[in-house]
Amino acid sequence: MNSAPFNLNLILIFKPLTKIIMKTLIMLALTGLLFLSCSNDNSSSSDLSETPLAKAKFDNTNFGIYKGVLVGSTGVVMVNIKNNNILSATLIIDGTTYNFTTVEDVIENNDIVGLTFTSGNMSFNFNVSTNGVNPYTNAIVIPGHPNVYISLIKEKSTSIVKCYQGTYLDNGANGSTGVFNLLISGNNIYGLAASNSGNSTVPLSGTVSNKIITGIIYGGGSFSGRINKNNISGTFKNADSSETGTWSGQRTL
Known part of the structure; x- marks a missing residue:
């Protein structure tokens, strides 16, 4: 039997085509991995709402949402x-969620004084004026956390309150570190900074314009920075500028 002649030209054509196909498949695979990686990086921020929970009818009353x-x-x-006809509170501490309830009741358009929320052996009192101004907590009992302070503001139906958790690093000789947590509502900033040593907690306040943050540290000092999507970062200095440092955080609520 006579076999067909061996065609060397076909081999020469298919070899480079095979290399091109393999390179293309590798590039597609790498692109797919990169896409998945980027998707995973953004997964934590996809759950964060851009819409206020607060209802318009409670914007100027003691009822509503406080963050x-x-x-x-x-x-x-x-x-x-x-806000939806129930009284409840949620605290997320070090990544763990605790749900609080109360057996007491409140009346709309009246001051709230000492409304006690409990969750197991944890508790705190909530207070606010008749129109929702100056909310604050006291009598905070969180076992294992003896120096807890909370900064609260009322959310409006027209302006969501965004909560950021972060840290700071002092560039001074002691290199102290701590927590740097901020609330942003519209152009206003509120927050708290606390040293990890537990001996210092200070309120923060400021403003944001075109994603640029400027603020003051009560007791002396200032901080500045910027917002980048759900991340914030910047620098701080004390009153006489002898100590400076950096801070950064991420939106978690």
Whole structure:
């Protein structure tokens, strides 16, 4: 039997084509991995709402949604004063969620004084004026966290409150570190900074314009920075500029 002649030209054509196909498949695979990696990086921020929970009818009353940050560890807080006809609170401390309830009741358009929320052996009191101004907590009992402080503000239906948890690093000789947590509502900034040594907690306040942050540290000092999507970062200095440092954080509520 006569076999077909061996065609060397076909071999010469298919060899480079095979290399091109293999390179293309490798590039597609790498592109797919990169896409998956980027998707995973953004997964934590996809759950963060850009819409206020607060209802318009409660914007100028004591009812509604209050959000906050805490130090003495680190965490975020949300208090629901009959925004949907229930009284509840949620604290997320060091990544663990605790749900609080109360057996007491409140009346719309009246001051709230000492409304006690409990969760197991944890508790705190919530207070706010009749129109929702100056909310604060006291009598905070969180076992294992003896120096807890909470900063709260009321969310409006027109302006979501965003909560950021972060840290700071002092560039001074002692190189101290601590928690640097901020609340941003519209152009206003509130927050708390606390040293990891537990001997210092200070309030923070400031403004944001075109994603640029400027603020003051109560007791002396200032901080500045910028917002980049769900991340914030910047620098700080004390009153006489002898000590400076950096801070950064990420939105978690």
